[in-house]
Amino acid sequence: VRIxxxxxxxxxxQVGIPAMALLREDRPSPLGWQMYAWPSPPLxxxxxxxxxxxxxxxxxxxIGRYRLEVPYHQHLPAHVCEVEPEAHTVVxxxxxxGTSGQHRC
Amino acid sequence: xxxxxxxAQVGSEPTAVxxxxxxxxxxxxxxxxxxxxxxxxYPEVLNVPTFAFSPTPTAxxxxxxxxxxxxxxxxxxxGIFARAAAxxxxxAGTLMAAxxxxxxxxxxxxxxxxxxxxxxxxxxAALSARPSQHTAFVAYWPVFLLxxxxxxxxxxxxxxxxxxxxxxxxxFRNSVPHLVLLPDxxxxxxxxxxxxxxxxxxxxxxxxxxxxxxxxxxxxxxxxFHVGIIVAMPPPALAPFGLMALALYPLFFQEPRxxxxxxxxxxxxxxxxxxxxxxxxxSASSAPAGTG
Numbered sequence: 537v538r539i540x541x542x543x544x545x546x547x548x549x550q551v552g553i554p555a556m557a558l559l560r561e562d563r564p565s566p567l568g569w570q571m572y573a574w575p576s577p578p579l580x581x582x583x584x585x586x587x588x589x590x591x592x593x594x595x596x597x598x599i600g601r602y603r604l605e606v607p608y609h610q611h612l613p614a615h616v617c618e619v620e621p622e623a624h625t626v627v628x629x630x631x632x633x634g635t636s637g638q639h640r641c
Numbered sequence: 642x643x644x645x646x647x648x649a650q651v652g653s654e655p656t657a658v659x660x661x662x663x664x665x666x667x668x669x670x671x672x673x674x675x676x677x678x679x680x681x682x683y684p685e686v687l688n689v690p691t692f693a694f695s696p697t698p699t700a701x702x703x704x705x706x707x708x709x710x711x712x713x714x715x716x717x718x719x720g721i722f723a724r725a726a727a728x729x730x731x732x733a734g735t736l737m738a739a740x741x742x743x744x745x746x747x748x749x750x751x752x753x754x755x756x757x758x759x760x761x762x763x764x765x766a767a768l769s770a771r772p773s774q775h776t777a778f779v780a781y782w783p784v785f786l787l788x789x790x791x792x793x794x795x796x797x798x799x800x801x802x803x804x805x806x807x808x809x810x811x812x813f814r815n816s817v818p819h820l821v822l823l824p825d826x827x828x829x830x831x832x833x834x835x836x837x838x839x840x841x842x843x844x845x846x847x848x849x850x851x852x853x854x855x856x857x858x859x860x861x862x863x864x865x866f867h868v869g870i871i872v873a874m875p876p877p878a879l880a881p882f883g884l885m886a887l888a889l890y891p892l893f894f895q896e897p898r899x900x901x902x903x904x905x906x907x908x909x910x911x912x913x914x915x916x917x918x919x920x921x922x923x924s925a926s927s928a929p930a931g932t933g
Contacts, residue, residue: 539647539782542761546786554797564801566745569794573801575812598687600680601743606689615687 564632566605579608579631583616586624593620604632613639649781649897656759656779657720657767659787660727662888663755664718666881667730670752671710673878674737674744679703681741689742698740706733717756720769724760731756748882751794755885758787781897791889792847799843802836810836816874842866850893860890 557568564570581598583591598616599608613626617639626639680686681698688698696702710733717726734753738745762783766776802808810832814820817835820828842862849859867883 540643543643543646543782543786546758546761547789550786550789550793554793558797558801566742567750568801569747569750569797570801571747571798572807572812572816573798574804574806575815576806597685599743600683600686601677603743603745605745606742608687611689612687619685 562607564605574604574632576604576632577630578602579635580629581612581616582627582629583620583623584625584627585622588625591620591622607635609635609637609639613641617641645899646785646897647780647782649899650778651781651784651892651895651897653763653766653776653779654768655891655895656762656764656784656787657769658891659755659888660720660723660759660764661718661768662884663727663752663759664714664716664730666748666884666888667714667717667734667752667756668711669881669884670734670748671707671714673881674746674749675703675707678707678737678740678744681743687743691739691742691745695740696736702740706736709733710737717764720765720767720774721771723763723765723769727756727760727764731760748879748885751882751885754790755787755889758783758790761786778898784892784895784897787889788850788892791886792850794886795843795847799840799847802840802843807840808833808836810834812836819873839866850890856893860893863887863890 554568557563557565557570560568564574579595579599579602581593581595583593585591595602598612598619608631609628612628616626617623623641626641627637628639629636678698679700681688682700682703710730713726713729713733717723717730731753734749734756738749738753763774763776763779765771765774766779769775806812810829813832813835814828820832823831843866846859846863846866849855850863852859864887867887871880871883
């Protein structure tokens with residue numbers, strides 16, 4: 537009986553976890569086996585100083601491993617403002633839908 | 642049906658092959674993940690903690706996690722203390738995933754899932770450096786769960802791709818450098834065809850590997866599919882995923898034997914048994930194969 541319970545629970549997790557990930561609105565989601573399912577243009581980060589001039593920075597300066605599953609618009613602007621004293625505005629372009637936008641420090 | 646799954650046995654070698662290939666993939670994933678994991682310790686690099694209680698990535702945490710991961714993966718390949726090694730690899734991978742959301746990838750998720758699933762069986766029962774632990778047969782139900790894992794992977798990756806963005810072929814235009822060899826007017830139709838074909842293949846593989854009549858053809862298609870992805874879509878970081886998926890294919894070619902044999906899989910240690918009757922039957926069934 538114990539083994540039967542284990543089998544049923546594991547199969548439920550194997551089906552249920554990706555099924556729930558599929559139903560989420562913020563896709564792609566981790567643990568959903570959604571490899572490459574929602575292709576998006578690469579994320580670009582533009583950091584502007586108070587005069588509106590761009591700082592000489594690359595997106596890879598701030599992101600070690602870019603993942604489409606990560607809501608960068610919720611985390612990256614505040615982080616850039618914190619580590620770049622000259623930053624006045626952070627512009628995000630590309631990425632998954634909803635990521636693009638301007639953020640004032 | 643559940644009773645027949647729980648009561649059946651299969652040969653021990655295919656699971657052992659998975660153990661060896663999984664350990665190899667785990668070594669590979671640790672190696673390719675380490676640089677990005679280490680970059681999280683740089684102050685200018687963004688951290689996105691997976692949980693509110695996620696540990697802060699430090700150089701010591703990264704080095705220790707990767708070192709333990711690599712050692713455990715090497716031990717897993719040998720088959721000595723295979724369960725403990727698989728659990729350790731899963732633990733190290735889970736710690737990395739729990740540290741930062743950006744470290745969670747599909748090949749890491751698959752590696753953790755397979756490591757946990759093989760601990761339900763007896764991964765050291767063949768092809769290990771401890772012949773005294775070898776048996777000819779192991780319980781079928783952990784093997785069944787490994788097969789379900791592959792099928793659900795194919796099912797959900799295909800279903801998630803049934804959307805306009807994927808079917809437009811954009812992913813292939815972004816990821817396959819070889820397409821520059823095509824004339825411009827051909828790139829659009831070819832990428833759309835590749836996108837549709839990939840959905841059909843993955844959806845078919847979710848079911849066809851279970852069907853004896855089409856199993857061999859499906860396995861051939863799956864092999865070409867995974868090797869094609871590795872060849873066409875650099876970097877080689879994608880290779881461990883294909884390796885882990887293909888490692889599961891031999892399981893579908895095993896016929897479970899149910900002839901009165903009680904379950905011999907156990908949830909205890911490598912040498913544990915579920916009841917005296919099971920122990921006796923295992924000894925009897927192991928003897929003819931000469932692997933006891």
